[in-house]
Amino acid sequence: MSKDEKGITAEKDEFSEWFTQIMLKADLADYTKVSGCIVFKPTAWAIWEKIRDLVDIRMKKMGVQNVSFPLFIPESLLVKEEEHVEGFTPEVAWVTHTGKTKLAERLAVRPTSEAIMYDSFSNWIRSWRDLPLKYNQWANVVRWEFKHPVPFLRTREFHFNEGHTVYATEAEAEAEKDQVLGMYKDICDNYLAMPSLIGKKTEKEKFAGAVYSCSLEHYMPNGKAIQGAAFHSDGQNFAKAYEIKFVNQKEKSEYAWQNTWAISTRTLGIVFALHSDDKGLIMPPKVAPNKVVIVPIIFADTKDKVLGKASSIKQKLEKYGTILDDREEYKPGFKFNEWEMKGIPIRIELGPKDLEKNSVMIARRDTGEKKSVKIDQVEEEVEKLLEEIQINLFNKAKKLLDEAQVNVTDLAELKKAIKDKKIAIAPLCKETRCEEDLKFKTGGAKVLNIPDEQPAKTKCVMCGEDSDYVARVGKSY
């Protein structure tokens, strides 16, 4: 493969093409013969496992336990909650046969697990003593969307955590909201360097079956917002549909209060899209499985000496998953490009001239800066640089997000903001009519979410009547 073939030949604003090239050339994923389903290759999957571990440790502190429910949902269970079934059945993959036998009842491949879980919950929950019940599963789900699939960002099979909690009171269920959203925000901010806007979804955009939904919305360099992790307050909707009742301390039977919440492999796509550049992927150091690569500059006469030193540096940097690229069939320049493409945060170059000065060259992936560092200071310098890169990636993304937001007061300003690929902060009323009108008049923008903190009410930019809230509006992936 020539150097040119390895580089990204698309500009970042030709987003789809650029993103696809990143994915393939940085070896993050590949297409398969199953339309809309990808292979998650080792680097991408390692970052997902890191996200899983970060969520797991925080969840367990909240008293949540992992379980595993069946992949299949009998059709008769799926259809019990009316909004839920309407939202999901158009995208369900149906198993109709096993071996040569036709099934008496079709089985849905789970698009989400409320229906199968809550049927069990209704058997398990009898008394206030059984509550709260806090379960989570890490699962693959299938939603056969008919829109154009994009690796990570819109795949027909994806992976997520699905937290499903049941409480005796509305107040307890409500208290979980900030805990869950805070957990996701912490991981997105501090590990994925991926700032977010938290808020409530509109009636139109909420999860099918929920009372209300909250989301983390992210902003990508192509000027599109994208929904990340989410929290859904189910109220007693599912409890009523699936008969989840308990006897309270006053011996009375009541419906339980439920929440569901999730972060998915779509998040990987957002991380990759957000931080990368025309040289390829940039991985936030805290989640990169390999944070450092050492490229020795090899000449026949100094080979042993250089490789010996390179290998002792590798040992010192073991905890960073350091790679020593000692392949002799490739030139250093080729290797530099390859590891830049793959997004390794730090590259250490080491040749005979460096050795003479008892130093190495260290290059940052994010800024491209290079500096000479004494060998006995390499560990300290790497540690410092990894922190700097992590912070720099977050700050850059935060600046992008901050600058993307503009306040608008009328439709003309809203339309201009959307045309400029901004997130408009717009006063709106809660009429679905206005939301649909907004989508039409802006050429496809939608309400992303509604921030908690609200200014004084004013007039809806669509209908001119009293506004109910200011909302974030933008084109969304």
Added chain:
Amino acid sequence: MSKDEKGITAEKDEFSEWFTQIMLKADLADYTKVSGCIVFKPTAWAIWEKIRDLVDIRMKKMGVQNVSFPLFIPESLLVKEEEHVEGFTPEVAWVTHTGKTKLAERLAVRPTSEAIMYDSFSNWIRSWRDLPLKYNQWANVVRWEFKHPVPFLRTREFHFNEGHTVYATEAEAEAEKDQVLGMYKDICDNYLAMPSLIGKKTEKEKFAGAVYSCSLEHYMPNGKAIQGAAFHSDGQNFAKAYEIKFVNQKEKSEYAWQNTWAISTRTLGIVFALHSDDKGLIMPPKVAPNKVVIVPIIFADTKDKVLGKASSIKQKLEKYGTILDDREEYKPGFKFNEWEMKGIPIRIELGPKDLEKNSVMIARRDTGEKKSVKIDQVEEEVEKLLEEIQINLFNKAKKLLDEAQVNVTDLAELKKAIKDKKIAIAPLCKETRCEEDLKFKTGGAKVLNIPDEQPAKTKCVMCGEDSDYVARVGKSY
């Protein structure tokens, strides 16, 4: 629930009923509305996650990386390897529709992933530089068996690791066998306290598509053997079916050599069946998510003092996932039964009389022994006891396995051994006819596997011709 209802009312030799009661009453799993598919409840799933972590850390040292391939396999891919398709299609769950649309080609819910993975491998592997390729995934798979399903031991959906490795040479592929089998044996012996017999499967019993298979066979208290983890040498069978070719260092094109290997959630069932007794589950300490439970003996006048001390002991024993059962609506005796049923390795009892002596009572779950221990020695004693319990469980299981094996030299001895629920070590020839005859004449026994170490050849117990090996023969789950 009364004490009687909580206890196991079946004897251990009424195996199926006993096992089902353990599973339900120890809260390990539950049935669902999907026939043959269970919920893995928190304790069972936590042990599975522990097994996953133990395998992962060892695999990574072997250079294996985790990936994730699609759940679905297009029918045209599944049918490429002849033996493989014959082995698996009778049990495949087929997706035929998505939403209201009939698919042009049916999709198999993966029964195993060779077909979907190797199609990708054939695209990725071009040159000797791309080898070895060592991938693994943790996946749910579906095999719609029509035999009677049993929780954990035979479920239609189960979970496993599937290691798929590709090598340039047969020798390298062969060298992986002992590495993989050793890894599984280490985890089974030293964490699950589950001894095994390693050997090669016969032609009749090997994995569909493999050149040969090796298995860990375990032995359960009901006198049945059961296959655990396995290693399959694929030779070039799949490489030829899926066109996995590479250009070697001499510029010649060759088919690659492949292995696959797995440990599944069936293992959980073996652990539960092997160690438990008529009081319920017994968990090996090393994999028990909660290794200690503290039951305070509460009286109104000494309640605060006892709970205060119980809680300080809990803190000291935090790393064991220690539970403090301070529920006041249940009596100590009820709690003792409940935690014995759930298999917690150590129970600490603490009442006002113990406090006066500055001591607690410690009870072992495996032997039921109780002793009084000074409070300042609790940590040390718990650590020691957990080790003793772990070793005791292994030794007991090892004794059971050792005593189960008997050498036989003719059919009469073989039949007697099988009738006595033993594993017979029998000389056999490799004719499939003899294997089928053996099954018929013993009322269902089969060849479990063939040990590596072989004595001098003698006569086949079935046909009287020269034997090819001695094999382990038994009834199998």
